[in-house]
Amino acid sequence: MSIIVKNQKILVYNLTEKVVDYCKQMKAYGSRIVAGVNPGEEKHKVAGINTFGDLKEAREFTGVDLAIIFSDPGHVLRDAVETIMAGIKWVVIVTEQVPLQDMVKIISLAEKSGVRVLGAGSAGLIIVGEQKFGVMPDAIFTKGNVAVAGKSDTLSYEVVYQLTRSGIGQSAYIDLGGEAVSGMRFQNVLQLFERDEDTKVIVMVCQIGGISEELAAKYIPVMTKPVVALIAGQTAPAGKKMGHGSAIIAKEEGSFNSKYNALVKAGVHIAKGPEEIPHIVKSLFTQRANRVL
Amino acid sequence: MQTFEKYLISTYTGCAMKIAEYQVKQILKVNGFKVPAGRVAVSKEEVYDLAARIGGPVALKAQVFVKGKMNIGGIKFAGDPDSAKEMSTELIGANLGDTINKKILVEEYIESKKEFYFGFVLDRRIRKNILLFSVSDEDVSADKIYPTNSILKFLIKPEHGITKEMLKKIFIDAGIEPEHRKKIQEFILKLYKIFIKFDAELLEISPMALDINGEFVVLDAKMKIDDNALFRQERMTRLEDEEDKGAIELKAAKNGFSYVRLKGDIGVFGNGAGLVMETMDEVARAGGKPANFLNITSDFSTDSISDAVDLILMDSGVKGIVINIFCCGQCIDVAKSIIAACSANKVKIPVVVRIDGNNNKDPGNIFKNSNLIYSSSIKDAVSKIVEIVRLVE
Structure with missing residues (x-):
């Protein structure tokens, strides 16, 4: 596994009662949550995790590789900037609907500092069978060689579950989040999957809006691994926001056709619905096996 | 411009x-910043008064969110209060780019x-x-x-x-x-x-x-x-x-849902924007037409299901409903709340439910004693509702 270094030390921002269950699930999955930061609060323990009033204090005690931010939308900027300035190399922003101007600042700083940001509105990432950094239900995953990336959590879970039920395991899943301005895009994640020795096939769970899919289509032709995609929103009307900040078609850009054409041209296998994905993946594995023979 | x-x-x-x-x-x-002297008017009498107060030639500007207002006649120039009053009748209540204009900004004309x-x-x-x-x-x-x-x-x-x-x-x-x-x-x-x-x-x-x-x-x-x-x-x-918002949109906003009305007759709701869009696409693939996009968000509470059913029924064009939920919690609880919501709302149109997910202990059994149809497959659930709605017609 080369997507992320093993045994990451995780820090959780805003470790309140609301997110305790997520933290317990992460720990049960083998993730190392070393501290929480609840800005302004006294040092105390939540579900066996030491929480500190500020990052500096937390870091001196523990050393941290990855931060998960559950802060209110109005505090994500403050907390993400603090995290990036402290040199933490991965930031997962679970909080949804973060002001876009705040995301502009976070992304600009992250780019300069070489930090990977997932979200806002990201369910996080999971290295199946090893560690998870986020809020996805781990019971639907089973270990294998298909990496999944998506912009909408439940639709991606659906795809993962269809794979699991068809006996196809996954290597990893990464959620980009569905906001109009967010950190990592499909092409960044595809690069990680391409390098990852446990990943043989990649599934992109796409949806209308934005240009993440179109940018990915420029990179896919140089990849060695086959890519399957599902594109949700063929029936969505132009100019309307479909729930997610990013799910809107502005003129032709971001439309189903724009994504479909770009991905097909890049050699991506397009699925009609989540239930078709296991069939396509299976045939890709068979092709691969035949080639090896 | x-x-x-x-x-x-x-x-x-x-x-x-x-x-x-x-x-x-x-x-x-x-x-x-310096802006022209002026105010908003909603009647021709007000337009007259404002134009008189401003004195001299005025600009009349429809207050609609439409691009190219000038080209579709949303901006007029009048030399005196009388002609301003007369011209304003062409702007108040006018249909400009699919929007009914209600307000006019009356401003001093700037050369x-x-x-x-x-x-x-x-x-x-x-x-x-x-x-x-x-x-x-x-x-x-x-x-x-x-x-x-x-x-x-x-x-x-x-x-x-x-x-x-x-x-x-x-x-x-x-x-x-x-x-x-x-x-x-x-x-x-x-x-x-x-x-x-x-x-x-x-x-x-x-x-x-x-x-x-x-x-x-x-x-x-x-x-x-x-x-x-x-x-x-x-x-x-x-x-x-x-x-400017319709009753359904207002209720959706109040409940914290995202709602977009479409042109079809099959009401759709689910948890998660992508999942709902995908369900709409499946409806279209099965030959049906989705009536709406309704996302109750991925971490919904079971109480909100009743609001979602209620909301879909506000659209009288809906002839059938398909519900698609991917559970991260207990599927059984969600199934029960869907049945309760449909009976409380006295739903008379066909409803097909598809639930699956993390803790799926076959919710299908629960639906056996209800009027609702259950399917574990999205494709199957969608083709069922499309077929039933077509038969009812």
């Missing part, structure tokens, strides 16, 4: 809250010697703000993603803001006379501050006039505020015209 919005349609997210022209002008005025167009847009493709400046209202093809020749464009680094280099380039390339440079610089810096302070995605002055008295006046302005930031822009929330 030049507007940067049309060139930047690809960057315009559309989910932003639009602010009416007269409201943007209020904001600009408070922040030190301009020269015009300047400038503003800021949050470009989500590059995830940065850009500054745009032009002295021409030359109409460039709207197909162009980015403005060319006559419009100057600058990428703003958040840590640097507006730089001296940008201003210098504007002065030289746009041919700003030395005596106006200080003012223009001041306006650009001030506008950027407002753009950031109000969490705007778009803020433009289009145009600012240098009038015959040598004063700079804002003739028109556009502003869109980022939805996500409304919690810290409370004043903006109050400015929004809620009256």
Whole structure:
């Protein structure tokens, strides 16, 4: 596994009662949550995790590789900037609907500092069978060689579950989040999957809006691994926001056709619905096996 | 009229809250810009009074969120109060670009010697703000993603803001006379501050006039505020015209759902934007037509299911409902609340439910004693509802 270094030390921002269950699930999955930061609060323990009033204090005690931010939308900027300035190399922003101007600042700083940001509105990432950094239900995953990336959590879970039920395991899943301005895009994640020795096939769970899919289509032709995609929103009307900040078609850009054409041209296998994905993946594995023979 | 919005349609997210022209002008005025004397009127009598008070020729401007207002007759000029009153009857209640206009901004007519167009847009493709400046209202093809020749464009680094280099380039390339440079610089810096302070995605002055008295006046302005930031822009929330929203949209907003009405007859709801869109697509693939997009969010509470059913039934065109839930919690609980919601709402149209997920202990059994149809497959659930609705017709 080369997507992320093993045994990451995780820090959780805003470790309140609301997110305790997520933290317990992460720990049960083998993730190392070393501290929480609840800005302004006294040092105390939540579900066996030491929480500190500020990052500096937390870091001196523990050393941290990855931060998960559950802060209110109005505090994500403050907390993400603090995290990036402290040199933490991965930031997962679970909080949804973060002001876009705040995301502009976070992304600009992250780019300069070489930090990977997932979200806002990201369910996080999971290295199946090893560690998870986020809020996805781990019971639907089973270990294998298909990496999944998506912009909408439940639709991606659906795809993962269809794979699991068809006996196809996954290597990893990464959620980009569905906001109009967010950190990592499909092409960044595809690069990680391409390098990852446990990943043989990649599934992109796409949806209308934005240009993440179109940018990915420029990179896919140089990849060695086959890519399957599902594109949700063929029936969505132009100019309307479909729930997610990013799910809107502005003129032709971001439309189903724009994504479909770009991905097909890049050699991506397009699925009609989540239930078709296991069939396509299976045939890709068979092709691969035949080639090896 | 030049507007940067049309060139930047690809960057315009559309989910932003639009602010009416007269409201943007209020904001600009408070922040030190000169705007024409004027006020909003809702009747021809008010228009007459305002025109009389302003004195001299006036501009009548429909307050609708439509592009190219001038070209569709949304702006008129009147020489005196009587003709202003007469012309206003063509604007109040007029259908302008699919919107019924209710308000007119009555303003003193400004004669301009020269015009300047400038503003800021949050470009989500590059995830940065850009500054745009032009002295021409030359109409460039709207197909162009980015403005060319006559419009100057600058990428703003958040840590640097507006730089001296940008201003210098504007002065030289746009041919700003030395005596106006200080003012223009001041306006650009001030506008950027407002753009950031109000969490705007778009803020433009289009145009600012240098009038015959040598004063700079804002003739028109556009502003869109980022939805996500409304919690810290409370004043903006109050400015929004809620009256334009339909009853279903209002209820959806109250419940914290996202709702978009479509043209079909099969009501759709589920948890998660992607999942709902995918379900709509499946309806279309099965030969049906989705009536709506309704996302109750992925971490919904079971109480909200009743609201969702209620909401879908408000659309009398709905002949059947398909519910698609991917559970991260207990499927059984969700199944029970769907059955309860449908019986409480006395649902008389066919409902097909598809639930699956994390803790799926066959919710199918629970539906056996209800009027609802259950399927564990999306494809199957969708084709069932399409088939039933077709039979009922």
